[in-house]
Amino acid sequence: MVDKDYRQYQSQLIGKIIDAERAEAVAFIDALAQEVGFPTAISRVLDPALIEIGELWSREKLSLAQGYVAAKITEDVLLKAVESTAWKTETAHMHIPVVLANIEDDFHSLGRKMVSTFLQLSGWDVCDMGNDITAEEIVDKAVELHAPIIGVSAMMYTSALNIAKVRAEMDRRKLANSMKLAVGGAIFKVRASLVREVGGDGTAVSAIEAPQLFADLLHTIKR
Ligand code: B12
Structure with missing residues (x-):
């Protein structure tokens, strides 16, 4: 998958965050993660989307409530990622x-x-x-x-x-x-x-x- 596609995913995710669609946003990243794995879904889509959300928030283009939704979506996704055993690396035994x-x-x-x-x-x-x-x-x-x-x-x-x-x-x-x-x-x-x-x-x-x-x-x- 090329970068251009990830930018489209980012925009779609940002749209869901702005519309406060928490469950839909989490399902959206989850579906992508099933395809490309959580590391890629988080680092290429969620992380840049959060940075853009942050910039919108700084310019007062987003409400505190929308920022809160972004935080909750992030927490939901991170929980799913931790629960997923599919992408543990070879260092996973280190502890x-x-x-x-x-x-x-x-x-x-x-x-x-x-x-x-x-x-x-x-x-x-x-x-x-x-x-x-x-x-x-x-x-x-x-x-x-x-x-x-x-x-x-x-x-x-x-x-x-x-x-x-x-x-x-x-x-x-x-x-x-x-x-x-x-x-x-x-x-x-x-x-x-x-x-x-x-x-x-x-x-x-x-x-x-x-x-x-x-x-x-x-x-x-x-x-
Ligand atoms: C969301 C936010 C908040 C939320 C935080 C909610 C939360 N649960 O986290 C709330 C509303 C609480 C908040 C409060 C404040 N905020 Co604020 N906030 C932001 C905002 C918009 C986004 C930050 C964010 O979550 N980014 C998304 C995450 C994923 O990215 P990240 O934080 O960079 O983390 C990544 C990397 O940096 C790295 N990383 C992070 N930590 C670590 C640690 C290690 C060890 C490693 C290796 C890597 C690493 O990995 C992360 C994931 O990839 C930024 C603006 C911005 N564009 O950054 C302002 C910003 C950081 N806030 C700012 C300010 C001024 C404040 C307040 C003082 C506002 C006020 N007047 O009350 C208060 C202070 C609160 C405090 N004492 O901490 C300023 C800081 C200015 C400065 N440069 O000093 C910023 C830059 C906004 C601005 N332009 O003015 N804020």
């Missing part, structure tokens, strides 16, 4: 724990939930701590679970700066050699230098690329 959270003061959960789903489906044992989690809580959890990687999401510049506290907490506990910090969210796409500014070890622009990033970071840990 390595990782901790994921939106940093303190950040409530943009959609991106994080997508990353969580893609990691789970690639075999990582994800502890998703949710929104607005402090650096200390995140590092405590990672230490408790012996997680070699922490993934932190932030959508806003101001909240992204709080990720530097996670790096400081890791450094304070001398964890730099045994634990890596993955960062991501819309703001890291527009300001690439932010990854280093907050002390991140790496980033990925979309959820589908997160498992590879985590695998790469795991390889950098001296065991």
Whole structure:
């Protein structure tokens, strides 16, 4: 299937979101996923549709209610994806724990939930701590679970700066050699230098690329 077709799917999905057709939208992606698999359906259709919905929302062309519908559709689809065993990868046996959270003061959960789903489906044992989690809580959890990687999401510049506290907490506990910090969210796409500014070890622009990033970071840990 070529890109042009996926753009048509995106437009159709956006139409359903705008019309608040939650069940129809979920069935629409589900049907596509049966054909091309959930990774492709999510990364090529749902993810770009959400970005466009986000832009419409930012320009006040969408209501908060429509944004809410988009979030609910995403959650429904991610649940279906997690329940589907059809696209587990060869790494699915790994069961390595990782901790994921939106940093303190950040409530943009959609991106994080997508990353969580893609990691789970690639075999990582994800502890998703949710929104607005402090650096200390995140590092405590990672230490408790012996997680070699922490993934932190932030959508806003101001909240992204709080990720530097996670790096400081890791450094304070001398964890730099045994634990890596993955960062991501819309703001890291527009300001690439932010990854280093907050002390991140790496980033990925979309959820589908997160498992590879985590695998790469795991390889950098001296065991
Ligand atoms: C939806 C939304 C909201 C919703 C969030 C609902 C929810 N349940 O998530 C609500 C209404 C709550 C909200 C609130 C606010 N928002 Co808002 N919001 C957005 C919007 C429109 C879309 C974000 C989104 O969900 N994108 C879709 C997801 C799928 O994409 P994504 O987040 O980029 O995630 C992908 C990648 O980045 C990556 N990724 C994400 N996390 C991670 C983590 C790791 C480790 C890795 C590897 C990868 C990764 O994978 C994801 C999937 O592919 C954006 C605009 C935009 N265009 O981004 C503004 C935006 C982010 N919001 C903004 C603002 C200012 C706010 C508010 C302050 C508004 C206000 N005045 O109250 C509040 C602050 C709340 C807070 N403290 O967090 C600004 C941020 C400005 C800035 N750059 O600093 C934006 C950019 C809008 C704007 N243009 O002004 N918002």
